[in-house]
Amino acid sequence: MTDLNAIYVIVMREMKKFLRERSRLISSIARPLIWLFLVGAGLSRLVSPRAGMPYTQFIFPGILGMTILFSSIFSSISIIWDKEFGFLKEILVAPVRRSSIVIGKALSGTIVSTIQAAIVLMVFPVIGVKLSAAQIGLTIIVSLLVAFSISCFGIVIATFYESYESFSVIMNFIIMPMFFLSGAMYPVKLLPPALRAAARLNPLTYGVDALKNTVFTSAAKAGPMSPDFSFSADLAFIILSSAAFVALASGFFERKQ
């Protein structure tokens, strides 16, 4: 009971802070839109229209993945802020399981980034994508799962860092490579073997792929731009990796010095 309370109150705290910081919401929605319309429109001139679909449409699931990646990791590594400003101690001395703290934090990131991904998803008519109501619903459900998995991954990362100075390290050496090796901007199957192997280890790859599976129409599910894995394989990987990240993060939190 105390543990459900703890999860609830940790989520409520993040929601309050999220709603108070409008600029964070605006910038986290602006980033994917800038990529979609500026990078996407620029690169679409280089990609043959015979490749299967317009490039802007191809990167659309990847852009949803990007929205989830950035806001989930940012939400999770707020733990580093909490460490630096002491609030984490308040949570750690509370009589609750470490796993409840991890789940509470992960759910906060999940909700925040799913809201953002849903907002970005709504630009689909502008780029000529056609989505049924069922596809929209399924995409949001997949976004929830992906966001949970990436948030948990972010918490594992956050347990390794003590101060917010490490932020740029996380940004440059974790978030950016994860984004570029996720199949968001180019199909994994077209990567050179070494990069393809790295992409297969990237938890975001399966999230982006699952989103491709829900967003692309069946006609687009063939050819070089098609999803790289089956939908069920994507889901299995996302769910298993989330469980592993929760266990890892709880373990790291439990460890006393």
Add this chain to the structure above:
Amino acid sequence: MPAIIRVEELTRKFGPITAVDRISFQVEEGTIFGFLGPNGAGKTTTINILCTLLNPTSGRAFVNGFDCRSESRMVRSSIGIVFQDSTLDKDLTAYENLAFHAYIYGVKKPEVKPRVEEALRFMGLFDRKDDLVKRFSGGMKRRLEVARGLIHRPRVLFLDEPTLGLDPQSRSHLWEMVVRLPREHGVTVFMTTHYMEEAEVCDSLAIIDGGRIIASGSPEELKRSMGGDVIFLKTTDNAAARLKLEAALGVAPEEEAGELFFSAPRAEEQVPAAIRALSDMVLSLRLQKPTLNDVFLRLTGKQIRPEDVHGADSVKEELRAYRRRH
């Protein structure tokens, strides 16, 4: 009175550094217990072990009957803590910080509001309950943390240097409230401090230096161990006065800077006797009571002052560097 905190042969090492070295003590329920010592003496390490944030290297510690190592969750629900550094969320309001605490400690929903408001009222912060904590002064933040520590009705409240960095007015304001805690909230207070005036109000004290407890007892007992008060006299003829005092009181006065002085276990009775013995040779007389500072000085050879952080800082630095490596 049963012991609410029991510490037996507790040791904590950080690599080559022994921060706490086989200490043992007990704290009786419903008292204010003071843990005194210079920086780096092992006070915070001990608190962290009692709060289950740190495991001991050896030895045992019990809070409210629960083992700090194996029953950490039970210990955590028995205690409230105010750490040296603020652990408030500055982007939430005072009320929200306390409500967060209430929920995470499992306070039932209908109880949350009355308890939070009661705690805010007790610490004199009710008017500011909807202000963001980042707009609070240092003293208000500290009071808010004490209020928060009481929300879940703990059996023991830990205060680690509660008045460090506060101005004198905020210090005494906070202090007035802390001394009321055992009676009004039925909570045992375990605190560490640098300030000797604050240590005076404790029911019992333990003095720690270099990771070891070097003395313990009530402030009175510790001061009595100094051998009582010291009487200082200025006379028209110190040499003659010294002989008279030796004869009449059986003491052996010494002279320093033109003043005679001798220690007097029962100074209140010995002052009139001294004046009678010296008749009109006395120019002035003063009586000095031993302070906890004197006790501390004699036991450790150091003055205890919050400003004295130099030597101790290097120990803290070493500890921090050690933690970073491991």
